[in-house]
Amino acid sequence: MKIIEISRPLMAGMPTWPGDTPFHYVVNWPKAESGSVNVGKVTMSIHTGTHVDAPFHFDDGGRKIAELPLDLYIGEARVVELTGRSSIGPEDFAQVDLDGVERLLLKTLSWSDPNQFPSTICHLRADLPAFLAQKGIRLIGVDVPSVDPLDSKELAAHHGLHQHDIHILEGLLLDHVEPGDYELIALPLLLMEADGSPVRAILRRS
Ligand SMILES: Nc1ccccc1C(=O)C[C@H](N)C(=O)O
Ligand SMILES: [Zn+2]
Numbered sequence: 001m002k003i004i005e006i007s008r009p010l011m012a013g014m015p016t017w018p019g020d021t022p023f024h025y026v027v028n029w030p031k032a033e034s035g036s037v038n039v040g041k042v043t044m045s046i047h048t049g050t051h052v053d054a055p056f057h058f059d060d061g062g063r064k065i066a067e068l069p070l071d072l073y074i075g076e077a078r079v080v081e082l083t084g085r086s087s088i089g090p091e092d093f094a095q096v097d098l099d100g101v102e103r104l105l106l107k108t109l110s111w112s113d114p115n116q117f118p119s120t121i122c123h124l125r126a127d128l129p130a131f132l133a134q135k136g137i138r139l140i141g142v143d144v145p146s147v148d149p150l151d152s153k154e155l156a157a158h159h160g161l162h163q164h165d166i167h168i169l170e171g172l173l174l175d176h177v178e179p180g181d182y183e184l185i186a187l188p189l190l191l192m193e194a195d196g197s198p199v200r201a202i203l204r205r206s
């Protein structure tokens with residue numbers, strides 16, 4: 001079975017949300033000092049690279065990452081390519097078959113330089129969540145750092161998706177992925193208090 005990597009590499013200098021904690025890894029307790037092992041330490045914002053949002057990220061009363069069902073993040077997923085747009089709404093799915101799809105991954109290609117935080121991205125319009133929910137979708141994945149415009153404070157897409165019980169996976173790397181059906185594995189860490197989690201996201205095709 002072929003494994004396709006769709007995670008962004010976590011490394012020094014990688015783009016992070018403006019003003020947020022940069023990614024940092026250090027061998028904090030080197031073998032020469034500990035006597036037996038190199039021991040690393042990571043500092044990062046949870047919303048770095050490929051990650052899932054918990055509702056608590058944008059809703060003080062929302063569920064935290066450890067409270068979300070894991071089956072969201074493992075199972076059949078459809079990759080749909082919708083490029084050349086500044087936003088995506090129900091109309092954009094006129095030619096797209098979403099029958100039986102629970103996990104939808106959108107390849108927008110709107111984050112062109114992976115080494116820099118984008119200045120604009122393709123976002124989801126406010127009427128999309130109801131449409132996706134009616135199709136039976138429970139997880140939406142995007143290849144950009146947010147489902148909303150980068151300067152949005154209302155976060156209409158985040159809230160709308162949440163109201164319709166659709167969970168959010170952000171920062172995928174889908175440039176090299178052909179549209180179609182795959183098995184997705186993108187498990188969050190069991191971070192008991194957290195507003196989200198980095199994930200190792202892969203696709204498998206049998
Ligand atoms: N880290 C931030 C700092 C300030 C303002 C927003 C963010 C975000 O992370 C929002 C984005 N939609 C996200 O969930 O990753
Ligand atoms: Zn996030």
Ligand SMILES: [Zn+2]
Binds near residue numbers: 145147170
């Ligand atoms: Zn988000």
